[in-house]
Amino acid sequence: MSMTSEGGHGAVPTGPEVPVEVAPEKLPAATRRDWPLYEVFVRGKRGLNHVHVGSLHAPDDEMAVHAARDLYTRRNEGVSIWVVQAADITASSPDEKDPMFAPSGDKVYRHPTFYEIPENVPHI
């Protein structure tokens, strides 16, 4: 069985037991491939940041918000939803991982660990 990745849904199994070829006459006019992939960010409560929770396919932006509400806030997780087309995200390349991130590894002086924190100051 081979695995193909389809965005945030993770690896989708394909193989002889999973029919991936559909007879042309059975293909709907618009297939899933035509729906763009969206990344979903949910803010848990006021004052917190939006956090990436997953992704989904939707025909357009508005329906993506609806689908995100139904998929990712069913258990009262959120008060705000952002969606953005995955294609619109510019990401760092895994190939550049070392030049990008290794140089900060040994710069301990960039961490604020050389201060004494008073015991009676909470939330630090």
Place this chain on the structure above:
Amino acid sequence: MAHEETVYDALTNAHDDGGQWAFGTGFDEPLAGVDTTVPDGVDAADLGEYCLMLGDDALLLAQRLTQWITAAPELEEEVAIGNLALDLLGQARLLLARAGSVGVLGRSRERATASIPDEDALAYFRDPDEFRHTALVEAPNGDFARTMVRLLAASTVRVAVLARLRESRDPVLAAIAAKGVNELAYHRDHAARWVLRLGDGTAESHRRAQDGADAVWPLLAELFSPTEVESRLAAAGIAVDPAAVREEVVTVLTQVLDQATLRVPAWPADVLPRGRRGEHGPETAELLGTLQGLAREHPAATW
């Protein structure tokens, strides 16, 4: 996540010790802690009958929507439809429990054992002629477009009724309505978005949406004529006269269909609702057969 742990704890703690009846345990009493006294000057039988009307509409539509599970066109939409169905099932549960609380149980108690709660007895052990839903929710789903047009019509009517029902003199009905309005506003919005996209989409989606509207519209005939029970209860400040929501429903549906470039089918002449009298088509018996089959086959099943 701590929050989720609490949620699951609450669910498992609600299970009773004596085994779980597969269809009704594991939940708190739906009306626990609520004063279920019948308001002054109101016939309890009327009140219960009205709760069956509203509850059965929700129950049957929930069951219809559930038929899309594993068959929806997209994964995302399948979850959405499941959520809508669960909202409606929750409304049905509260309304049937309210009917049971005023002693309206029909012949269900002749078959349901004492351990089965009222709302489950009503859902699983009434025969079709004891159900009070309208033809709109009884009809088969058809394709996805027709399903969305029906959902649009049903949720438009229901949100209009429940918005008014929030002022009911029965505090239980008023509370159930207040909870339901938020859910139904979302249902209506979701269905409207699909009708807009299908109607104003491709030639094929437009054709299917128009066929859906043409199939659904005749079913609206019996939604706006009050039964005697509704008239009596409306006069007593308990129920909503369905005739009062007609104008709002016509306005909303016309607006959505216009925007979706769909032709608004001819509005059917209002008729007395046969469904409210327990007269249903064979579709209801078939649907209830699926809904009730397991509970009736194994009335004391536990899991």
